[in-house]
Amino acid sequence: REKISSALVHIIRNAVDHGIENIEERERMGKAPMGLIRLNFNNRDGHLVISVEDDGAGIDKSAVLKSAKENNILKKPAEEYTEDEIMNLLFASGVSTTEIPNDYSGRGVGMDVIHHNITSLGGSIKISSNFGYGTKVVMTF
Structure with missing residues (x-):
């Protein structure tokens, strides 16, 4: 139970920190000022x-590939990766889409642990x- 609740907290924190934009950016994108996270x-x-869905910025696939390349994780040329394969790179240690780490994210630690805990x-x-x-x-369990 603790592994699941820990994963949920981390995923929600990622949605807030990585996903939900500030009010100005949301309005510029034609979105409601208040972000939505649905469990x-x-x-x-x-x-x-269990699903966690947000209406935020989404994941920049090119940033995922760039981080994976910088961490020597890519096994083939970046352009050969499918969308699912790119998303799965987020489960590799060291991969992050955050340029500047903060107290909550950007160190490439977390999604790999979540993946391990869920699969275990x-x-x-x-x-x-x-x-x-x-x-x-x-x-899915």
Whole structure:
């Protein structure tokens, strides 16, 4: 239970820190001034499915690839990576899309631990994102 709650806290913190833009940026993008983070808990075919979805900035795939390249994680040329493969790079230690680390994020530590904790419980985790419009993280147990 602690591994799941720890993962949820980290994912929500990421949504706030990485995802939700300031009011001015949201208005410039034509979004409501207040950001939205939605938690959803479902039972799908006997499996617990937890999703965390925000309407924030989304994940810049080029920033993910850049960070992965700088950390010598890429196994093939960047242009050959699929969207799912790029999102999965976020689970590698050292990969971060934050330029300037702060108290909450930007050190490339966290998503790799979350991935390990979720899979150690027999679960899976998937990230999908629409750059400029939001991110969704789905954990299935």
